Amino acid sequence: MVPISYYLILAAILFCVGIAAFLIKRNVITVFMSIELMLNAVNLTFVAFSHRWHQISGQIFVFFVMVVAAAEAAVGLAIIIALFRARQTLNIDQVDLMKN
Amino acid sequence: MQLALFIIFGLLAVLGAFNLLAQKHPINSALSLIVVMMSLAVLYFSLGAEFLAAAQVIVYSGAIMVLFVFVIMLLNAGEEEHTDDSKVASIVGFPGAAAVFCLLTFVFLKEKATLGFSHLESALGGAVSNIVEISHVLFTKLLLPFEVTSILVLVAILGAVVLARKEL
Amino acid sequence: MNPHTPFLIFLLLSIAKIVVVLVITLTAVAYTVLLERKVLGRMQNRWGPSRVGPFGLLQPLADGIKLFLKEDIMPLSVERPLFILAPLIALSCALMSIAVVPFGKATPVTIKGVTVDIGQIADLNIGLLVILGITSIGVYGIALSGWSSNNKYSLFGSLRASAQLISYELALGLSLVGVVLRAGSLRLRDIVDSQSAHGALSWNILGGFQIVAFFVYMMSAYAETNRTPFDLPEAESELVAGYHTEYSSMKFAMFFMAEYANMITVACVATLLFLGGANSPFGHLFDHVLNNAFFNFLIPCLWFVAKVFSFILLYIWVRATLPRFRYDQLMGFGWKFLLPIAMLNILATALALAFHSTV
Numbered sequence: 119m120v121p122i123s124y125y126l127i128l129a130a131i132l133f134c135v136g137i138a139a140f141l142i143k144r145n146v147i148t149v150f151m152s153i154e155l156m157l158n159a160v161n162l163t164f165v166a167f168s169h170r171w172h173q174i175s176g177q178i179f180v181f182f183v184m185v186v187a188a189a190e191a192a193v194g195l196a197i198i199i200a201l202f203r204a205r206q207t208l209n210i211d212q213v214d215l216m217k218n
Numbered sequence: 219m220q221l222a223l224f225i226i227f228g229l230l231a232v233l234g235a236f237n238l239l240a241q242k243h244p245i246n247s248a249l250s251l252i253v254v255m256m257s258l259a260v261l262y263f264s265l266g267a268e269f270l271a272a273a274q275v276i277v278y279s280g281a282i283m284v285l286f287v288f289v290i291m292l293l294n295a296g297e298e299e300h301t302d303d304s305k306v307a308s309i310v311g312f313p314g315a316a317a318v319f320c321l322l323t324f325v326f327l328k329e330k331a332t333l334g335f336s337h338l339e340s341a342l343g344g345a346v347s348n349i350v351e352i353s354h355v356l357f358t359k360l361l362l363p364f365e366v367t368s369i370l371v372l373v374a375i376l377g378a379v380v381l382a383r384k385e386l
Numbered sequence: 387m388n389p390h391t392p393f394l395i396f397l398l399l400s401i402a403k404i405v406v407v408l409v410i411t412l413t414a415v416a417y418t419v420l421l422e423r424k425v426l427g428r429m430q431n432r433w434g435p436s437r438v439g440p441f442g443l444l445q446p447l448a449d450g451i452k453l454f455l456k457e458d459i460m461p462l463s464v465e466r467p468l469f470i471l472a473p474l475i476a477l478s479c480a481l482m483s484i485a486v487v488p489f490g491k492a493t494p495v496t497i498k499g500v501t502v503d504i505g506q507i508a509d510l511n512i513g514l515l516v517i518l519g520i521t522s523i524g525v526y527g528i529a530l531s532g533w534s535s536n537n538k539y540s541l542f543g544s545l546r547a548s549a550q551l552i553s554y555e556l557a558l559g560l561s562l563v564g565v566v567l568r569a570g571s572l573r574l575r576d577i578v579d580s581q582s583a584h585g586a587l588s589w590n591i592l593g594g595f596q597i598v599a600f601f602v603y604m605m606s607a608y609a610e611t612n613r614t615p616f617d618l619p620e621a622e623s624e625l626v627a628g629y630h631t632e633y634s635s636m637k638f639a640m641f642f643m644a645e646y647a648n649m650i651t652v653a654c655v656a657t658l659l660f661l662g663g664a665n666s667p668f669g670h671l672f673d674h675v676l677n678n679a680f681f682n683f684l685i686p687c688l689w690f691v692a693k694v695f696s697f698i699l700l701y702i703w704v705r706a707t708l709p710r711f712r713y714d715q716l717m718g719f720g721w722k723f724l725l726p727i728a729m730l731n732i733l734a735t736a737l738a739l740a741f742h743s744t745v
Contacts, residue, residue, distance in 0.1 A: 120224045122333040123326040125261065128228045130322035132254065134315040135235040141311030147244045147290055151251050154282065155235060158258055161274075169265040169336055174351045177267050178360060181352070184277045185367045189374035191282045195289045196381035202293050203384075208244075219393065245468070245533065252526070272515035280522025281552070287526065288548055291533045291541070349512070349572060 125166040132159035146198050146208045150191075157187050220336065223264050227257035242297045244290045248283060255279045265336055269349045395500045403507050404485070411484050415646045416446035422702050429706040450639075458635040461535070468534035473633065473640035476527025480647035483520040486513040487654045488575050490664050490687040505664075505683070506575070513574035514566065517655060518559055521610065525551045527644065528629050535632040543628025546713065547612060553720045554609035554616075560728035561602035564735040565590050565659045578663030585669030589662040596735070600660045602728045604700075607652040609720065611645060613701060615708040616716055653697035657690060661697075664690040 136156035143149050161180045168176025198208070205213055234253035241247045255278045263271040326333070356364055420435065420442065427434025435442035460466070490505035503509060510516055525548050532544020566572060568590065569580040581589050590596040609616040630641045657663060664686035676685065711719065 119335050120221050120264075121330055121335055123330040124224065124228075125265070125336070126326040126333070127323050128231065128261075130319055130326065131232055132235050133322070134319035135232075135239055137318060138311050138315035139235075139239045141307045141314070142239070143247075145244050147286065148238070148247045151238065151244075151247055151286060154278075155238065155251060155254060158255060158278070161270075162258055162261065165262050165265050165267050165270060166336075168267070170333060174348075174355055177270050177348075177352060178355055180267075180270055181273065181356070182363065182367060184273060185371065188277060188282055189371050191285055192374045192378040193381065195285055196378040198289060199293070199382050208293065245530075249468075249526075249530075256523075268510070268512050269515075272512045272519055275519035276515065276522055280519060280525070280555075284522070284525050284529070284548065284552060287529055287533075288545075291529065291545065 122166050122170050126163055129159045129162040129166070132156075132162070144209050144211060146201065146210055146213075147195075149210065150194055150198070154187060154191070157183060220264055223260065227260045227264075230254075231257040231261070245287065248286050248290060251286075252279050252283050255283065267348060269352055392500050395498055396502065399497065399500065399502045400507070403502070403504065407484060407489075407507055408481065411481060411647065411650065412643070414650055415643050416450065418646045418649065418698060419449070419642075420446050421698070422705070425699065425702045426706050429703070453635060453639040453642075456635040458637065461537075461632050463536045464632065465534035465536070468530045469632075470637070472527050472531035472534060473637045473644070474527075475530065476524060476644040477640040477647070479520050479524035479527060480644040480651065483517045483651045484647075484654065486510055486516050486574060487651075487658065488578060488663060489654070489690050490683055492575060493683045505686075509573070509575055511571070511573045514562065514572045514577070514659075517651070518555075518562075521648075521651075522551075522555060524644075524648070527641075531633070531641070532629040535629070537632055540629050540631045543631070547629055550609055550612075550616065550716065550720075553717060554606040554724075557602055557720055557724040557728050558606035558610060560725065560732060561599045561606065562659060563728075563732045564596050564599045567732070567735050567739060568596070574658050574663075578658055578665065581662040582665045583669070585665070586662070586667035587669075589660065589665075589667075591660040595738070596660060596731070598727060598731045599735075600656070602724050602731070603656060603660070605724055606720070607656065608701070608704065609716070611648045611652055613645075613649070614705040615711050617710060649698060649701060650694065653694045653701070656697050657693040661693045663693075 133156050136152045136159060139152035139155065140149055143152060161183055164176040164180045164183075168174065168180075201213065202208060207213070231254045234250040234257065237250035238247045238254070241250065255274060259271040259274040259279075262268075262274060423445075424434040424442065435445040438444040438448045460469070485507045486509075488506040488509070492503055492509075493505045494501050495504050528544050528547045528551070530544075532540040532542075532547070535541070565577060569577040571577060571580075581593075584593065587593045591600045608614075630638055633641060666685070666689050676682075
């Protein structure tokens with residue numbers, strides 16, 4: 119017997135830590151990982167709501183989010199590898215060729 | 219019983235998330251993210267979503283995070299260094315995240331009564347397995363989206379191969 | 387009576403089960419090492435270990451004492467926390483999956499009003515997925531050990547190992563789908579029960595026509611456990627010893643035990659999915675011979691152990707026979723040969739089942 123709202127608050131904590139990490143971290147890989155953290159937090163809310171309303175759709179949505187996250191990780195990490203080959207750095211502040 | 223599970227693994231997830239934020243080296247961040255994902259898998263299980271719990275472990279911690287760790291090991295770029303541009307981000311970042319958190323928590327606590335409680339017994343004691351339900355919906359009502367994701371994954375594989383090739 | 391008492395009794399009984407199974411598994415690990423050395427020795431026309439105890443039977447004990455008493459060397463430039471964590475992850479993941487394996491017939495025993503099944507530690511309806519998940523977590527032990535050692539041979543070894551594990555996990559997972567389709571369940575107990583009708587004839591490897599899947603599973607299992615012919619991660623002629631070059635004493639012993647525990651797990655899964663688990667190969671033909679509660683529990687367990695043992699013997703035989711692959715051959719074999727075969731097997735099984743259900 120745990121209130122569903124506790125699960126949602128846990129998800130909120132994880133999501134906000136994800137936002138903070140996304141904004142503060144300077145390493146591209148860590149920034150990417152904080153996106154994954156946010157996705158996970160959202161997945162937790164989906165599962166909690168799916169449990170609350172006895173709807174299976176929430177869980178299926180989580181399944182789709184996982185598939186999309188896997189695809190995203192594959193492409194994103196490939197981009198990161200290409201970036202590292204071209205610039206020899208993973209710091210997002212030093213990848214600013216378009217800026218100046 | 220379920221509360222004990224929730225407290226242990228919820229705490230583990232929160233600690234892992236904060237550790238991701240605090241650690242300097244990406245591999246430590248990756249490992250703490252794995253801790254978060256594993257504890258979330260346990261929480262899914264406690265919410266009666268056992269298939270998702272398994273999928274979380276296999277797909278997220280077993281495949282996606284292995285990929286991350288693999289890339290970190292391969293590039294071996296060392297610890298992150300802070301540059302001047304990042305100050306703005308941290309000035310905006312912490313209050314922004316805190317504000318979002320306060321808003322969400324306020325809403326959830328206010329609607330606590332409507333949201334009700336979770337029942338582990340009713341979820342796990344059910345005669346119909348969760349997997350049967352999921353696969354039934356997935357292969358009848360949502361067949362088209364399911365097939366479309368397979369094309370998405372295929373395109374992602376091709377994209378990854380093209381991007382990661384030496385001569386770009 | 388305290389309302390929590392049934393729960394506490396259940397907890398205690400579960401812990402007792404876990405301890406018993408763990409002790410048996412660790413002993414089995416130790417003696418698998420000895421078995422391998424003995425059998426390899428005989429296959430290469432020599433004796434193998436024969437000095438410690440009768441027929442060398444106390445050799446595992448001596449090895450254990452030696453490894454335990456050796457100096458635990460910690461190289462200077464390693465990442466200390468991860469260096470210590472890696473063998474722990476490897477060993478615990480290797481031992482954990484035994485928790486969902488049903489090693490005997492379902493035998494409910496009631497103690498003080500609490501019923502537990504002594505044929506299995508935990509009966510989950512996603513048992514197969516749990517095993518796959520734990521196996522995929524085991525990759526971290528190897529990956530982290532190589533990276534944290536700060537040694538190029540270790541890094542290469544662990545990169546090879548993780549790439550190999552990730553690629554062969556696909557073939558492994560797909561080879562199991564045919565069996566799952568036939569049983570219609572992911573619960574290991576159901577999968578075993580679906581093969582119990584006519585003895586060996588209804589096992590998945592014979593009556594289920596999953597022999598191709600069994601072949602794919604066996605090949606990917608060799609790769610998953612880093613055994614010859616796929617032992618490139620620790621190819622001593624190229625990489626010193628691969629990911630555990632820098633490890634010594636108990637930490638090395640943990641990797642060593644993890645390798646053999648993985649072998650046992652893989653053999654257990656093969657037994658459950660393809661060889662009928664704890665079912666007798668003669669079906670119910672001899673059920674009446676020793677028909678009391680004790681033997682009804684013991685004999686299925688013995689069949690299970692015999693099947694696992696023969697699978698491990700097959701492992702050792704292959705090690706003594708086949709040379710090592712080249713790395714590109716290994717990847718090509720996994721992706722271009724095993725994966726398509728596994729997919730074709732799924733297609734064929736699904737079509738056969740669909741045809742069977744419409745007729």
